[in-house]
Amino acid sequence: MKHSMPRRLQYWRTSMTYEQSRTLLVAVVGHTNTGKTSLLRTLLHDVGFGQISSRPATTRDVRAATISSQGKPLLTLFDTPGLEDGVGLYAWLEANRTSGKHHDGPERIQTLLDHPIAQSDYEQESKVLKQLLVSDAAFFVIDARDPVLPKFMDELAILQMCGKPIVPVLNHTAAEGHQAQVWTEKLARIGLHHWVAFDTVSPQEGGETQVYEQLVAVLPAARKAIKTLIAERTMEQAQRRAAAIRWLGELITDVSACQFVVQHRTDDATDAATFELQRKVVAHEQSCLRHILQIYGFRPDDARLSGLSVTSGTWQEDLFDPDTLRDFGVKAGKGIAAGGAAGASIDVMTGGFSLGAGTLIGAAAGGIWQSWQKFGQPLQYKLQGYTPLRVDDGVIEVLAKRQLALIYALQRRGHAALEPISHAELRDHFPMEAFVKLRKKARQHPQWSALPGSEFRDSPLRQQAIDAFGKAVLDSMQTG
Incomplete structure (x- = not known):
């Protein structure tokens, strides 16, 4: 199983429903410096993907890598910039509600993307939202060492407006003093029950499989593709060990x-x-x-x-x-x-x-x-x-x-x-x-x-x- 080299993306405006005949598209999103690129590296088994740093906002553009099975593209993962001003963006969306579209999340997001402010104050956030709108699902990466703050909940609320299945991934759960339990309780309150704890530095045995299984839970149509991916990853692990x-x-x-x-x-x-x-x-x-x-x-x-x-x-x-x-x-x-x-x-x-x-x-x-x-x-x-x-x-x-x-x-x-x-x-x-x-x-x-x-x-x-x-x-x- 191989994945392609990262590439810069061209955005397009469309609405898609996942079908098994095409590549599964998953965006990796979250606040800045939570470990999004780290998750990509771990899932891709590629230490050279992207740039990792303790400094925030290391990733400034959307990049992608495709995992293939027997020469056929199976899954494309998109590394996105970190969300920086969820509080301000959420306030803007609330202040610019359009009559009759209160409950149409994707339309509200599109209204933002069509506004000039998307290219100025919320340039990075707009890149994330554009990618999520054309993806089948998203991994929302959380630094479990962080307390549950309003800015994180605002970010989640904004992402949920895109109308795509979201799997929260709790990173750094191997660190002392992590707050994973507090996070999972809060996630349940907003209807996100299919989360997974996955430390990108020291993944638990079977952790990668658990990540993909939660993706299937929120996107059942992807079961066949993910089952193939899990089987090949398991075989590759055995081959590496041998x-x-x-x-x-x-x-x-x-x-x-x-x-x-x-x-x-x-x-x-x-x-x-x-x-x-x-x-x-x-x-x-x-x-x-x-x-x-x-x-x-x-x-x-x-x-x-x-x-x-x-x-x-x-x-x-x-x-x-x-x-x-x-x-x-x-x-x-x-x-x-x-x-x-x-x-x-x-x-x-x-x-x-x-x-x-x-x-x-x-x-x-x-x-x-x-x-x-x-x-x-x-x-x-x-x-x-x-x-x-x-x-x-x-x-x-x-x-x-x-x-x-x-x-x-x-x-x-x-x-x-x-x-x-x-x-x-x-x-x-x-x-x-x-x-x-x-x-x-x-x-x-x-x-x-x-x-x-x-x-x-x-x-x-x-x-x-x-x-x-x-x-x-x-x-x-x-x-x-």
Whole structure:
């Protein structure tokens, strides 16, 4: 499902009744700076639509985007300027009632639009009303943090004169101290019962579906189109989730399987190989991060995690730093010399025989360890003077946990979000058993690593292992 690029609109004067044979037209209206463009971004899954700012009246013209299904336009959403002087406009309409048209709302609005004042004092409001007159329905966006003031009720009264179904959308309901209940009680008093609470920054699970269902409630003729839209959005969400988890499975496999062999057992050679392996692992993880952001329709700068320091699509916290492991509840293993200096050593045992002290790069460059015990051909490498290096289990666990945490966060992060994702948004839900199984399986097959410099060979067994991990993660998401 795709939507077209925003375009400037030409207004026309007409009266329309929605029919299933044409595109559904919905105007997004409301007071200035309540989150209209934010709602558009979230419903379109397009972080680049329009301009969002804490300054009022950011949107000055009507812009539109069309959502299509299988190449056929399904729904066009119109972003409109914010209403600025509802009190004054309502007073003007009341003072200029025409005899015999007291109860003909659209005619009263048209009288306003034909008057010169529509191009001067109420230019922005007129743009909104023109669009609403030719739309099938409207989403009226409310900042639920605001008290119910007379100016808001005047705006609603004016919009209702257009004679179109209106669905109030309560934004910022995730904020402390919101007044959603007061708003819904007031809306009921003026006959608006089909409202929906939808925070554009942190939408609740199923929130987008609820928005569209309320649209069907006020415009039953659109049921078929909206049902198609909901079904495709649900399918797209599942596809995004599966694609992101697939990238994670590939990342775990590549890093777990990767093995560097140092041919000259000197400190300089080992240090150089260690840093090179770290560099390749970090680059591979960053590539995975950027692809996951792209899958969910976010730009690199949209995932600045205050708790995990992600900026410009890059993890800022050192994957190989013991502090990073502790942040994720991972204990520093023998491959991590917590607080150690370069040259710290460990004893590695094989079959009861000590094969000597392997050089280990410490805290600043930890997480890579020389393995004689677990990782194939140990005695042959030892006798030939080679040193195999691999990434520590704890480092791989952190790598997997923070990527999966990001996936969880992006799934429920609105494209209107301006603030960075916080550490509190990351869910502590990790399929450890499936992770360990994939990591151990990959350890046995160095050829499974696609890291640069590795002799990569794909195989059905590799794909099966990644698929099994993905299924386990998806199952945990559905039950978690």
